[in-house]
Amino acid sequence: MEENQSKTSFFKNMKPELLMASLAVLISFLTLFVYLYQSSLMKTQQKMSVWPHVTFGPSWGSDYLAINLINKGVGPALVKGVRVAINGQNVDGIESLMEYVPDSLQSEFNYSSIFPGQVIMVGEDIQLLQIQNPKSISYLLNLLRAGKIQIEVCYCSIYEDCWMSNGISVNESEC
Template sequence: MREHQRASVWPNIEIGPSFQPNEVAFHVRNTGIGPAQIQATKLTYKNQQISDWRSLLFTIANDTTNLKGLQTYQSFINKRVLPNKSERQDIFRISINDTNSTGKLFLSQLGKEVSKQHLNITLCYCSVYEQCWISKMFNPNHATTESSAPTYGYKKPVESCREIQNSDI
């Protein structure tokens, strides 16, 4: 009976990128049948933890002039509850507000970093019965196989979310 109850509220978090000509976004959604309580978030670039989105942008840009003409949007996901069957929600979006070439070059570079799997988002979330999972970003440009599953675009059950060192995202 207990397993049936747990299965009836199973959350399933999906994390992914979205690419448009003048915009790159990262989104989450809960495709499961129960709510997901986000307990921890982690942002990494080239396997190094990044404290927040702004730090990520400066790390990739190497020069703040490359960030001129860009607009950003951020929605903090840590400690939120995503309802079941939720719509896709942007957690970070960067777009060009004019057509300057440095902004386009930066968006192109960001897209390449995602495609190369240098950038990753990890979320740890729990069900109402305190069953927890870690989910990493899925990249539609790279199919996930069993051999690549431990590094990118996968989910795994965990005892708790305490092992995740939080980024401020």
């Protein structure tokens, strides 16, 4: 009982100015926390408004094989690195794929290189490789399906958030 009386007497003896000042400080701290939270949300929203999303993969028919790369995101993708490997061995670039096709299956092909420093704009579609010889198509498709050809593109947003795309999956990366 004595404890309740001491609390009651504490508030009764408190000056109204001190009570108002304490409430003002409390409201100021609450406002600060709301501002910091809102600032964090705005930063996240700003980063997401320029998020690139690079994917690529083969498309084929009886008379063509193409590997296209596209930025399906909402911001430009800044290429930091590209890795092309056949049977786990790194090669110079997408054009090197045809060096691994046996001479009897060789054919003409078209390719586009991507390189560090290149910017892939939103919606930009780059045809990395196009082949029209059915024998070469069949050979390369078998390698692709078996996972013996790997292509990885490391890219970043304008805020330096980076990802690694292997065509199907995109994962955060340090590049």
